[in-house]
Amino acid sequence: MAIEGAAARPAVSASVGRSARRDLLALLNRWGWVKVLLFLVPACLLLTFYLVIPIAMLIVMSFYRSTLFGVVPDFSWNNYLHFWRNPMFPNLLLRSIRLAVTVTAISLLVSYPFAYFLARGTRRFRTTLLILVMVPFWTSYLIRTMSWLPILGIKGVVNYSLMTLQIVSNPVEVFLFNQFSVVLTLIHIYLPYMVVPIYLSLDRLDGRLLEAASDLGANPLRTFWHVTLPLSLPGVVGGIVMVFIAAFGAYVTPKLLGGSSGIMFGNVLADQYSGTFNWPFGAVLALIMIAVVLGLLVVASRFTRLDAVFGARA
Amino acid sequence: MDSSSDFDLEFRNVTKLFGDVRAVDEATFQVRRGEFLSLLGPSGCGKTTSLRMIAGFERPTSGEIFLDGRPVGATPPYRRNVNTVFQHYALFPHKTVLDNVAFGLRMKRRPPAQIAERVDRMLALVELPGVGRRFPHQLSGGQQQRVALARALINEPTVLLLDEPLGALDLKVRRRMQQELKRIHREVGVTFVYVTHDQEEALTMSDRIAVMNHGRIEQLDTPAGVYERPATRFVAGFIGLTNLLRGVVEGRNDRDVVVRLASGARLRAETADGRAPGAEVDVAIRPEKIQMTAVRPAAADNCLEGQVGSFVYQGAATEYQIALADGQAVRVIVQNIGETWRAAVIPVGTRVYLCWSRGAALILSDVGPRRDPAEDDEPAPERVAWR
Numbered sequence: 095m096a097i098e099g100a101a102a103r104p105a106v107s108a109s110v111g112r113s114a115r116r117d118l119l120a121l122l123n124r125w126g127w128v129k130v131l132l133f134l135v136p137a138c139l140l141l142t143f144y145l146v147i148p149i150a151m152l153i154v155m156s157f158y159r160s161t162l163f164g165v166v167p168d169f170s171w172n173n174y175l176h177f178w179r180n181p182m183f184p185n186l187l188l189r190s191i192r193l194a195v196t197v198t199a200i201s202l203l204v205s206y207p208f209a210y211f212l213a214r215g216t217r218r219f220r221t222t223l224l225i226l227v228m229v230p231f232w233t234s235y236l237i238r239t240m241s242w243l244p245i246l247g248i249k250g251v252v253n254y255s256l257m258t259l260q261i262v263s264n265p266v267e268v269f270l271f272n273q274f275s276v277v278l279t280l281i282h283i284y285l286p287y288m289v290v291p292i293y294l295s296l297d298r299l300d301g302r303l304l305e306a307a308s309d310l311g312a313n314p315l316r317t318f319w320h321v322t323l324p325l326s327l328p329g330v331v332g333g334i335v336m337v338f339i340a341a342f343g344a345y346v347t348p349k350l351l352g353g354s355s356g357i358m359f360g361n362v363l364a365d366q367y368s369g370t371f372n373w374p375f376g377a378v379l380a381l382i383m384i385a386v387v388l389g390l391l392v393v394a395s396r397f398t399r400l401d402a403v404f405g406a407r408a
Numbered sequence: 409m410d411s412s413s414d415f416d417l418e419f420r421n422v423t424k425l426f427g428d429v430r431a432v433d434e435a436t437f438q439v440r441r442g443e444f445l446s447l448l449g450p451s452g453c454g455k456t457t458s459l460r461m462i463a464g465f466e467r468p469t470s471g472e473i474f475l476d477g478r479p480v481g482a483t484p485p486y487r488r489n490v491n492t493v494f495q496h497y498a499l500f501p502h503k504t505v506l507d508n509v510a511f512g513l514r515m516k517r518r519p520p521a522q523i524a525e526r527v528d529r530m531l532a533l534v535e536l537p538g539v540g541r542r543f544p545h546q547l548s549g550g551q552q553q554r555v556a557l558a559r560a561l562i563n564e565p566t567v568l569l570l571d572e573p574l575g576a577l578d579l580k581v582r583r584r585m586q587q588e589l590k591r592i593h594r595e596v597g598v599t600f601v602y603v604t605h606d607q608e609e610a611l612t613m614s615d616r617i618a619v620m621n622h623g624r625i626e627q628l629d630t631p632a633g634v635y636e637r638p639a640t641r642f643v644a645g646f647i648g649l650t651n652l653l654r655g656v657v658e659g660r661n662d663r664d665v666v667v668r669l670a671s672g673a674r675l676r677a678e679t680a681d682g683r684a685p686g687a688e689v690d691v692a693i694r695p696e697k698i699q700m701t702a703v704r705p706a707a708a709d710n711c712l713e714g715q716v717g718s719f720v721y722q723g724a725a726t727e728y729q730i731a732l733a734d735g736q737a738v739r740v741i742v743q744n745i746g747e748t749w750r751a752a753v754i755p756v757g758t759r760v761y762l763c764w765s766r767g768a769a770l771i772l773s774d775v776g777p778r779r780d781p782a783e784d785d786e787p788a789p790e791r792v793a794w795r
Contacts, residue, residue, distance in 0.1 A: 300498070302498040303501075305498070306498040308465075308485040309465075309486070309491055309492045309560075310486075310511050310512040310515060310563065311487075311516055311563065312511075320500075321500060325501070
């Protein structure tokens with residue numbers, strides 16, 4: 095019916111060209127989804143080529159066989175079995191998860207008070223502090239990683255200070271090339287991912303709600319627990335998800351600063367593509383990584399609405 | 409026993425400065441137990457600041473506020489037995505209606521069974537049973553306002569503070585909520601301090617009204633008191649429509665004084681305080697208290713001659729703009745009480761006499777600046793919807 099009506103109108107109208115355009119607009123208005131679709135086309139194309147197709151290829155590839163002469167199409171579960179049969183791979187996975195959890199947890203503990211101060215404390219230094227948080231973003235990832243070498247190294251700033259203060263007599267080697275330096279550096283690199291979402295959710299928090307809580311008998315601590323914290327949860331979850339994903343996949347920093355303990359799940363994964371050229375097994379590792387991240391998102395969705403985390407809902 | 413304990417709330421010389429701005433200036437008043445007091449005034453008059461000082465969100469720069477006979481000093485909001493209904497409700501968006509209403513009692517660590525029972529009772533009081541599981545954003549504005557009311561009242565506050573609670577609602581819902589608030593006030597008997605800029609709301613709901621302007625309380629009286637006997641030009645202009653006639657005191661006899669207008673016409677009006685002859689005064693007369701006749705009545709206290717300049721027919725009444733001989737304009741409201749077949753209005757240009765009795769006009773305590781006669785309604789009175 096609607097189509098008939100729209101099509102019939104140009105016939106009775108005098109200026110056909112203009113009314114045809116008006117009819118198209120009317121059609122768009124009537125069929126809201128057509129408009130919606132037009133807006134979504136670019137994003138859909140992007141997602142198709144950069145997400146759907148590559149992941150589909152990963153899944154297909156994970157069943158292929160790697161031979162001396164290259165990758166052969168097949169349908170075998172061998173790559174998956176290979177992962178479970180060799181304890182090194184699950185152990186590496188756990189290790190990467192542990193690293194990501196540590197980095198995320200410490201980032202959260204550091205970021206929340208800082209973001210709280212930014213959003214609800216003094217306005218005076220807000221811009222300055224925000225810029226200071228963002229500045230590391232403007233330098234390359236590698237430089238940010240390498241910058242820790244002259245700080246933590248044997249002849250680094252920390253050792254120099256300790257020796258000058260005569261706290262130690264010989265340079266301390268425990269700062270660099272171990273888990274500590276990796277965790278420290280990853281926190282440094284990914285802190286903005288934690289600070290900014292928490293800051294935004296706290297900044298958006300309606301101050302009148304805090305007054306209402308106080309009015310209803312909640313002291314500052316209980317106001318925080320019952321109102322501020324729950325309402326900043328979208329930011330917290332957003333920060334956790336982003337830092338976890340980034341730290342979980344990190345392999346450059348562990349390689350450069352991790353020393354003998356620097357091999358992570360990500361390193362092995364990268365090796366399958368650039369070193370041993372076992373793409374099918376690399377696909378399995380990549381899919382496992384995706385599965386872990388999806389699992390995290392499922393857990394996150396139990397704590398807060400994900401559309402609130404990613405800003406779809408105020 | 410302190411004499412102030414008869415009052416739930418008392419302001420003694422309370423002043424609040426924001427920088428150089430005197431938000432509240434030497435406010436002194438008392439609120440009786442169970443009273444419905446409105447703080448009425450235009451925006452920026454200090455009414456909300458007064459409320460926030462009672463709640464504890466702001467502290468007076470000087471002076472003292474007494475709650476229940478005791479000075480509150482620096483007591484933080486969460487230790488004051490007052491609760492606020494906020495202008496935009498400020499319901500916790502992440503909590504259900506039930507958890508919102510229960511919040512205050514949970515903070516007081518009351519037993520859960522008692523909390524549940526009182527939440528039910530409160531939701532029944534505000535006529536919202538069965539919405540406990542919903543979230544605030546699933547309710548209409550009027551419903552959210554009821555939840556906010558229940559959330560505040562459940563704590564049985566000494567004083568309930570209402571900060572323009574109906575401001576965000578549309579007219580129809582607002583009228584109904586006014587009735588509701590009055591009913592709830594009667595039922596719970598708690599002292600209400602109600603902030604509004606809506607004079608009609610203040611007139612219909614309050615036991616007493618404190619009219620505020622520039623941080624000062626211009627008048628504190630019953631609704632009839634502030635309407636019938638406005639103390640200042642501001643009150644006369646802010647509440648209802650009023651005519652101000654400028655004149656000079658000529659003399660007085662016991663209760664009233666004789667004022668001579670620029671045109672030479674003499675008026676007799678009541679005054680509370682004596683004015684020396686020769687003083688300039690403003691005489692206030694409400695438009696509906698003026699009798700308009702075609703012939704000069706034989707006996708009348710005050711009579712002015714004028715000409716119909718314009719009129720607005722409003723159905724139940726007609727509002728006339730009458731030009732006096734000296735150029736001043738006077739508004740007259742005439743109830744359309746005549747027979748239906750007669751012409752309802754008096755045509756423009758008709759010569760008329762405006763008369764009123766001695767007690768209908770007042771001499772205001774303050775005098776406005778000299779004014780241009782062409783400027784007919786100064787200070788700009790808020791237009792009222794006459795019903």
